[in-house]
Amino acid sequence: MTAATALDWVTVCPFDRLDPDRGVAALVAGVQVAIFRTADGLYAIDNLDPVSGAYVLSRGIVGSRGEVPTVASPLHKQVYDLRTGDCLDLPGVCVARHQARCHNGMVEVRLRQEG
Amino acid sequence: MTGGNVVVIGNGMVGQRFVDALRARDAQRRWRVTVLAEESRPAYDRVRLSAYFDGADEQDLNLHTPHDGVELRLGEPATVVDRSRQVVTTTRGAYPYDVLVFATGSYPFVPPVPGADLTGVFVYRTLDDLAAIRRYAEDRRTGAVIGGGLLGLEAANALRLLGLTTSVVEFAPRLMPVQVDTAGGAMLRRYVEDLDVTCHLGVATTALRPDTDGSVTALELADGAVLDTDLVVVAAGIRPRDDLARVAGLDVGPRGGVLVDTTCRSTDERIYAIGECAAVDGTCYGLVAPGYAMAEVVADRLVGGSATFPGADTATKLKLLGVDVASFGDAHGTEPGCLDVTWTDPAARVYAKLVLSDDASTLLGGVLVGDASAYPTLRASVGGPLPAAPLALLVGDDAVGATAGTLPATAQVCSCNAVTRADIDTAIADGCADVAALKACTRAGTSCGSCVPMLKQLLDAAGVVQSKALCEHFDVSRQELFDIVRVRGIRTFSRLIAEHGRGRGCDICKPVVASILASLGNGHILDGEQASLQDTNDHFLANLQRDGSYSVVPRIPGGEITPEKLIVIGEVARDFNLYTKITGGQRIDLFGARVDQLPQIWRRLVDAGFESGHAYGKALRTVKSCVGSTWCRYGVQDSVGLAVALELRYRGLRAPHKIKSAVSGCARECAEARSKDFGIIATETGWNLYLGGNGGFRPRHADLFATDLSTETLVTLIDRFLMYYVRTADRLQRTAAWIEAMDGGLDHLRAVIVDDSLGLCAELDDAMARHVVSYSDEWRDVLADADRLRRFTSFVNAPEIPDPSITFVTERGQPVPVGGHSSDTQGRQPVTLGLPEVRR
Ligand code: SRM
Ligand SMILES: Cc1cc2nc3c(=O)[nH]c(=O)nc-3n(C[C@H](O)[C@H](O)[C@H](O)COP(=O)(O)OP(=O)(O)OC[C@H]3O[C@@H](n4cnc5c(N)ncnc54)[C@H](O)[C@@H]3O)c2cc1C
Ligand code: SF4
Ligand code: FES
Numbered sequence: 018m019t020a021a022t023a024l025d026w027v028t029v030c031p032f033d034r035l036d037p038d039r040g041v042a043a044l045v046a047g048v049q050v051a052i053f054r055t056a057d058g059l060y061a062i063d064n065l066d067p068v069s070g071a072y073v074l075s076r077g078i079v080g081s082r083g084e085v086p087t088v089a090s091p092l093h094k095q096v097y098d099l100r101t102g103d104c105l106d107l108p109g110v111c112v113a114r115h116q117a118r119c120h121n122g123m124v125e126v127r128l129r130q131e132g
Numbered sequence: 133m134t135g136g137n138v139v140v141i142g143n144g145m146v147g148q149r150f151v152d153a154l155r156a157r158d159a160q161r162r163w164r165v166t167v168l169a170e171e172s173r174p175a176y177d178r179v180r181l182s183a184y185f186d187g188a189d190e191q192d193l194n195l196h197t198p199h200d201g202v203e204l205r206l207g208e209p210a211t212v213v214d215r216s217r218q219v220v221t222t223t224r225g226a227y228p229y230d231v232l233v234f235a236t237g238s239y240p241f242v243p244p245v246p247g248a249d250l251t252g253v254f255v256y257r258t259l260d261d262l263a264a265i266r267r268y269a270e271d272r273r274t275g276a277v278i279g280g281g282l283l284g285l286e287a288a289n290a291l292r293l294l295g296l297t298t299s300v301v302e303f304a305p306r307l308m309p310v311q312v313d314t315a316g317g318a319m320l321r322r323y324v325e326d327l328d329v330t331c332h333l334g335v336a337t338t339a340l341r342p343d344t345d346g347s348v349t350a351l352e353l354a355d356g357a358v359l360d361t362d363l364v365v366v367a368a369g370i371r372p373r374d375d376l377a378r379v380a381g382l383d384v385g386p387r388g389g390v391l392v393d394t395t396c397r398s399t400d401e402r403i404y405a406i407g408e409c410a411a412v413d414g415t416c417y418g419l420v421a422p423g424y425a426m427a428e429v430v431a432d433r434l435v436g437g438s439a440t441f442p443g444a445d446t447a448t449k450l451k452l453l454g455v456d457v458a459s460f461g462d463a464h465g466t467e468p469g470c471l472d473v474t475w476t477d478p479a480a481r482v483y484a485k486l487v488l489s490d491d492a493s494t495l496l497g498g499v500l501v502g503d504a505s506a507y508p509t510l511r512a513s514v515g516g517p518l519p520a521a522p523l524a525l526l527v528g529d530d531a532v533g534a535t536a537g538t539l540p541a542t543a544q545v546c547s548c549n550a551v552t553r554a555d556i557d558t559a560i561a562d563g564c565a566d567v568a569a570l571k572a573c574t575r576a577g578t579s580c581g582s583c584v585p586m587l588k589q590l591l592d593a594a595g596v597v598q599s600k601a602l603c604e605h606f607d608v609s610r611q612e613l614f615d616i617v618r619v620r621g622i623r624t625f626s627r628l629i630a631e632h633g634r635g636r637g638c639d640i641c642k643p644v645v646a647s648i649l650a651s652l653g654n655g656h657i658l659d660g661e662q663a664s665l666q667d668t669n670d671h672f673l674a675n676l677q678r679d680g681s682y683s684v685v686p687r688i689p690g691g692e693i694t695p696e697k698l699i700v701i702g703e704v705a706r707d708f709n710l711y712t713k714i715t716g717g718q719r720i721d722l723f724g725a726r727v728d729q730l731p732q733i734w735r736r737l738v739d740a741g742f743e744s745g746h747a748y749g750k751a752l753r754t755v756k757s758c759v760g761s762t763w764c765r766y767g768v769q770d771s772v773g774l775a776v777a778l779e780l781r782y783r784g785l786r787a788p789h790k791i792k793s794a795v796s797g798c799a800r801e802c803a804e805a806r807s808k809d810f811g812i813i814a815t816e817t818g819w820n821l822y823l824g825g826n827g828g829f830r831p832r833h834a835d836l837f838a839t840d841l842s843t844e845t846l847v848t849l850i851d852r853f854l855m856y857y858v859r860t861a862d863r864l865q866r867t868a869a870w871i872e873a874m875d876g877g878l879d880h881l882r883a884v885i886v887d888d889s890l891g892l893c894a895e896l897d898d899a900m901a902r903h904v905v906s907y908s909d910e911w912r913d914v915l916a917d918a919d920r921l922r923r924f925t926s927f928v929n930a931p932e933i934p935d936p937s938i939t940f941v942t943e944r945g946q947p948v949p950v951g952g953h954s955s956d957t958q959g960r961q962p963v964t965l966g967l968p969e970v971r972r
Contacts, residue, residue, distance in 0.1 A: 029929045034922075038636070039664040041928040042935075049937070052928075056636065071680035072937045076668040080638035082604065089639035091668035091676055096639070 026118075026125045035059075035124065040075035040088065045115075045126050051075035052117055052124060053099060057086050060099040061117035061126050066090045067110055074112065134436050135162030136230030139220050141210045141376070143167050146407030146423035147235030148175035148195050153431035155199045163434060165202040166227050168220065170209035171258060179420055179579075182286045184262045185293045186878075187822065187836035193259070213380040215400055233430060234377060234390050234398075234405040238370035238418065243278070247340030251347040253364045256287045265365065269294040272362035276300070276351055278337050279367035280307045285452045287365040288329050292453075299330035299359060301337050301351065303368075311448055311459035312499045315476065319483040319501045323455040332357070340364060372409045372416050385411025394440040395433055396426050404430045412441050419446060420579070421548045428550075445547045447511045449504050454879070456504035461497025461514040462487050470496055473522045486510070486522050493517060508586045512543035512553070537593030545586050548579030556587065560594045567591070602863060603640040606633040610644055610788060610863045617648050618859075624661050625649075643667045644863050647750055650786035651858045653906050656913050657786075658920050669748035672924065673910055674730055677723060679949035681938050682730060684710070684722040685747035686737050687783060690757040690775035690795075691718030700740040708733055711946045717754035717792070719745060724947055726935055728926050734911045743909035746784060750864075752791045755779040756804065760797030760814070767797035769814035774843065775803075778812075778850070784907045785854060788861040788870075792826070806833045809867040810850055815839070819846045823853060823881070824871040832868045835878055838886070851900040852885035852893055859896075 029043045035054035042064050043050050049064035051074040064072045069092045077088040079099075086099045095106045104110035116127040138154070140147050151165055174196030183193065196204075205222070212221040213232065220227045240255035242248050252272075254265050269275065275291035277284045280302025291298040302309070306317025307324065321331055336354040343349040351359040372389035374382075383391040383399045389411030396404045396412065407423035408416065417423065422444030432439035447460030465472055469490035476483050482502035489496055495513050500506065506525050513519050519538045539545070541554040551574045559573045567587050571577045577584045591598060600609040606629075608616070613632075622628050625645050629637055637645075646665035650657050657663070657670055669675050674682035686701070701720055705712045708729055710722040725733055746752060755778045758764065760771030775795040785791070794803040795812045805811025811822040811834045818840040825834030838849060853867075861870040874880050883889040885896070914920045925931040940947035 034928060036664055036923075037661070041923075042926065043929045044927040044933060045929075049927075049935075069678060071678060072935065073668070073676065073680045076671065076676070078639040078642050078667065079636070079664070080605075080642065081636035082638065083635075086636070087638070092678070094639055 024128045026116075026120075026127045028120075029124045029126055032119045032122050032124050038079045040077065040079065042072070042075040043126065045128055048128055050115055050126055050128070051088075052126065053079055053088060055079055055086050055099070059117040059119060059124065060086065061115035062088075062097065062099065062102050063113040063115075065112065066092055067104075067112055068093060068095055068107070134434065136164070137228060138163050138165045138231045138233060138434065139227050139229040140165065140167045140233045140235055141213075141220065142235035142237055142407070142409070143169035143171070143175045143196070143204060143206075144235060144237045144407065145175060145178055145195065145420050146237070146427050147233070149424050150233060150235060150406060150427035150431055151199065151202055152197065153428050154434060155202065157431055157435045157437075161201050163201075163231075165199075167202065167204045168208055168210045168222060168227070169204060169206050171260070172207040173259065174204060174206065176259060178257075181256075181259070181262065182290055184259065185266070185290045187833070189833065190259060192833065210376060213376050213403075215380050215403070218402065230402065231434065232403045234374075234403070234409050235407045235427075236373040236376070236409040238372050238408040240366065241369040241371045242366050243337070243368055245337055245339055247342060247348065248366070250340055250342050251345075252362065253340060253348055253366060256283055256290075256365050256367050257370075262290070265290065265363070266294060268363055269296055273297060274299075274361045275363040275365070276359055276361040277365045277367055278351075279369070280304070280331065280333065281310060281367065281369070282308060282448070282450065282452070284365075284367035285324065287367050288324070289327075289453045291363070291365065292327060292329065296363065297328070299332060299361070300324070301332045301335065301353065301359070303334070303336050305334040307331065307333070308452075308457065308459075311463065312457065312501060313464060313485060315474065316457075316459075316483050316485065316499045316501045319476070319481060320452075320455060320457060322481065323502070324453055327453055329453070332359070370408065370418055372411065374409055377403075377405070377409075385414040385416065387411070387414075387416060389416040394429075396430050396441060397433075404433075406430055417444055417446065419444070419448065421445065421550075424548065424579075425550055442550075445511070445514075445544060447514075447547055449507045449511075455502060456500065458500040458504040458507040458511075459498070460507070460511040461495070463497045463499050465496070467496055475523070486518075486525070488518070488522075508545070508583055509539070511547065512539050512545055512586070516540055516543070537589065545590070546574075546576035546579075546583040548583075549575040551576040551583075553590065556590050557594065560591060560596060565591075565596055566598055602644060603638055605629060605635045605637050605641050608632070610648075611860045613644065614648050614651075614859055617645070618652060623649065623654055625665055626661060637665075639667070640863070643670070643750075646670065647786045647788065653902055656920070657910065658914065658923075663923075672727060672730060673744060673748060673914065674725065675748045677949070679938055680935065681724045681726055681949070683747070684725055684730070684733055684737075685715070685719060685745040686742035687745040687779070688719040688754075689779040689783075690755055690772050692757070692772055692776060697740060697742070700737070700742075704733055704736050707736075709940070709947055711948055718756045719754060721747070724938075724940060724949070726926060726938055727924055728931070728934060731915060731921055731924050735915055738909070738912050738915060743783075744911045746910075749786060750789050751784060751786050752779070752782040752793075754792060755782075756792075756794035756808075758796050758802035760795075764797055766800060767814070768816055769797055769819065771795040771797035771803065771812075771814055774812065774819070778847075781847070781904055782850075782854065784910070785858070785903055787854070787858050789864050789866045791854065791857075791867070807831065808834060810834070810853060812846065818842055821846055821849060823878070824868045826866050826868045828866075830868075834868075835871075837878065837882070848897070849885060852896045853881070855896040855899045856881070856885060856892070858899075 027045050040051050040053040049072050050061050051064040053060045064075050066073050076091045079088050087096045089096045095104050097104050102112040102114035115129050118125050176193040177195050208222045210220050240257050275296035275298050277288045277300045280300045288298050288300050307320045337351050338354050339352040340348050341350040348364050374384050374390050377390045385391045390405035391411050392398050392405050406426035429439045429441050449458040465487040471488045473486045484500050486498040487496040495518050539553045543553045545553050555574050564570045564573050570587050601607045642665040705722050711724050713721050715721045755775040757772045757775030761767030792808045793810045794805040794808045796803040796805045797814050805813050806822050807825045807827050813820045820839045821837045822834035823837045926935040
């Protein structure tokens with residue numbers, strides 16, 4: 018499978034349930050998603066840390082590297098681009114990214130399955 | 133000849149350096165090396181021998197590195213050298229050689245006065261000597277040193293540190309007659325007498341008087357005076373150990389020492405001599421640097437090189453009894469027609485002299501007493517023009533900084549290792565960007581360390597910027613950030629980064645700022661914006677494990693716990709299915725809790741009287757204790773009581789890194805206090821305080837900081853130590869590294885927190901007092917606040933569903949993570965525990 022399949026938007030929680038510059042984990046259609054609220058907007062990526070195999074990315078520290086909004090894995094501190102899911106420290110490593118938006122005061126996520 | 137057997141006699145500083153140098157050059161291992169050592173321990177740093185009385189032990193002083201193809205035979209002195217058969221004999225065997233190297237050093241010269249062999253008379257050369265002095269001094273009150281030179285003054289300081297009333301007897305009319313001139317000696321004497329060391333100068337010792345039991349009780353001096361003393365150290369000079377060589381028929385120098393040429397070869401072409409036992413062209417050197425140069429020469433020769441001994445710089449810089457003394461070049465102005473420029477400041481207690489050539493164009497030598505900061509530059513300039521006007525060099529704080537960059541390429545920057553400015557510049561050009569890299573690449577700075585400031589300046593001069601920036605978001609160091617936050621009263625990260633940084637922060641600067649805000653007492657660490665700065669451990673007040681679960685560590689102050697509390701821990705662990713382990717910090721760790729279980733677990737623990745153990749924080753961890761005088765038959769103080777009190781006083785204190793402590797009830801040290809950031813060992817009359825120890829990656833024993841303290845003084849000193857550390861250390865710098873990196877080290881620390889040299893003590897005391905009263909248990913506060921509790925859910929949209937990724941298997945009757953022994957994604961292989969089975 019090469020094309021990305023977009024599924025439906027799923028409502029997760031009220032927007033003010035999210036703290037600025039911090040993440041939460043959500044269970045969306047059986048997938049663990051990490052959702053981050055930053056000054057640049059909402060981002061969603063897989064909660065699975067591909068390096069350690071643990072579901073922890075939502076608990077990482079949010080920040081920036083140059084112009085790139087980032088999150089650092091809380092386990093071993095590899096840094097990921099929140100926009101693309103690419104790991105900035107380990108070439109070739111990336112996490113799946115999803116779409117996130119705020120709609121009528123609610124956070125919504127749409128899973129993307131990339132092949 | 134470039135291969136075969138080398139036998140080295142002596143494993144002292146120079147013998148060891150020779151073996152290292154040969155191994156570095158002889159990549160093909162053509163030489164097999166046997167080292168015969170008289171002492172029972174491998175080579176140690178004799179130059180720093182006196183550090184033994186500051187708490188350094190054998191391991192701290194160790195210089196020995198094992199090499200393949202090198203056999204070290206300890207406690208096995210050479211007894212005969214048979215040149216015709218080319219064999220060295222010991223009491224245990226015979227060792228044939230193709231090349232023989234003498235590195236036997238010197239022995240202390242004891243003048244032949246009556247009574248020199250009495251009990252209680254010591255020399256000062258080996259660790260065994262110092263250990264014997266320490267033992268004998270134990271219940272003695274007075275001590276005397278014969279000899280007021282470099283060694284004698286070191287010995288005098290040692291006796292002071294051992295608590296003896298000390299005097300020094302010197303035959304010459306001034307102290308350190310070899311190194312300093314009359315005026316310098318007079319200045320030195322003022323310093324020494326201020327430390328209550330009495331000086332008897334210009335007078336010989338004529339006899340040592342015995343007590344009825346045959347131990348020494350007094351010195352008789354040539355002027356008729358009699359000096360009562362319980363212990364005597366003789367430090368009247370050294371003589372080369374050339375007896376074996378003499379017996380073997382080798383030539384010796386006019387003042388002793390195995391006579392060698394500038395290739396360090398003796399009159400037998402198979403035999404070399406290096407270090408203090410060698411007389412190069414007739415001259416013996418009593419310093420380590422020339423010895424090292426000789427070691428390098430012989431190693432080079434053995435692999436076919438053509439190095440020669442270039443003659444030696446006998447410059448010295450020392451800190452004796454806390455006084456800086458330096459002497460270099462023609463310090464006594466023996467050159468005909470030479471000129472002296474002197475500077476005396478009796479108020480500041482500084483004396484300096486420069487010796488210049490008759491036309492004042494060339495620096496020939498000099499003496500510095502009281503302030504030797506100009507020494508590295510001056511020494512490197514000997515033989516050339518002065519790098520600046522004489523007065524500017526001697527006075528003015530940054531004399532060194534102003535001039536290091538102006539040194540000529542040939543100037544020797546590091547005299548211990550014969551490294552020139554050109555060598556340093558080449559290394560910098562090859563990419564060395566800091567002092568550590570320069571040390572590794574050139575060896576400069578690795579011996580006495582006095583050239584390290586110059587290395588820094590040469591890096592500066594070469595335009596290498598040594599960055600102190602915390603990360604890409606802040607250009608300043610942690611310490612500077614701390615001051616900015618404190619002085620400007622900043623309370624949020626967003627204001628700090630807007631005003632003093634850039635970007636949005638990262639996993640480096642955010643926890644640093646969180647820790648600074650916490651150290652300055654800005655309320656609960658999970659309040660408002662602070663929560664978003666915390667590492668996951670602090671964010672959930674628990675330690676993240678490899679599988680995404682957390683561990684729980686309740687505080688058990690001093691390791692003391694009631695049976696009721698033990699039962700509660702057991703019940704909680706059972707009810708929540710937690711893996712349970714006794715930690716190395718005398719408490720209990722419960723593993724495998726999910727985020728959503730943490731509040732429930734803590735509810736039970738807090739109700740039973742437990743509080744957070746801060747295992748997750750860069751904060752005080754544990755104060756371990758031994759059982760102490762309450763139970764132990766050896767205990768002399770209540771170590772458990774003190775440990776509990778200290779743990780409760782400093783609990784919750786946020787710091788640049790974690791802080792650990794321990795209290796032992798007597799010198800047997802069952803609590804391992806010397807491996808802690810601050811360790812306390814009980815004495816008959818109080819407490820000894822040790823600072824700057826740790827285990828971990830680079831273990832280090834803590835240094836003795838103060839002795840026989842009352843509990844009150846002890847606590848004050850620890851308060852200040854911790855607060856000064858919190859304010860000034862770098863990110864993730866433990867106290868050991870912090871003290872090591874401090875200009876002036878332990879002395880500086882002592883000046884700041886004991887003598888209040890920076891006028892900071894009151895502020896530090898206040899800061900700690902504020903910490904103590906404002907402490908409250910982080911977990912209790914979270915449980916009381918619905919807002920803070922909100923984050924402890926597995927899924928924001930499904931709080932009732934536990935994280936399905938956390939599952940366990942059972943091992944030895946307890947739950948552990950699936951695949952917990954390896955992390956396949958990182959390619960690590962599990963090690964199977966293949967223990968042998970015992971069958972009957
Ligand atoms: C549980 C324990 C091992 C045990 O089963 O005994 C342990 C476990 C951890 N140690 Fe430790 N250390 C434990 C005693 C020690 C000791 C021994 C001691 O304290 O007496 C040392 C050496 C002494 C020292 O610190 O100087 C020790 C040296 C380290 C180090 C290296 C520190 C260093 O300066 O080099 C780290 C890494 C760090 O902190 O950056 C570390 C880090 C860790 C961490 C926090 C690693 C991590 O970030 O996940 C481990 C997690 C604990 C957890 O999840 O609860 N642990 N660790 C011990 C907890 C003691 C306690 O009750 O608080
Ligand atoms: C307290 C003190 C402070 C000092 N401070 C300074 C200083 O600040 N700066 C400085 O440059 N120098 C200083 N020195 C001098 C410095 O330590 C020596 O120059 C240096 O150790 C010489 O090294 P070496 O290997 O020649 O001799 P040593 O280090 O003495 O080693 C010789 C070794 O050979 C062993 N040996 C002797 N005979 C035999 C045998 N027959 N068989 C086997 N082994 C044998 C001895 O036991 C000894 O271990 C100080 C010395 C002392 C004691
Ligand atoms: S350190 Fe001393 S008091 Fe403490 S247990 Fe050991 S022997 Fe006993
Ligand atoms: S001068 Fe001693 S280490 Fe450089």
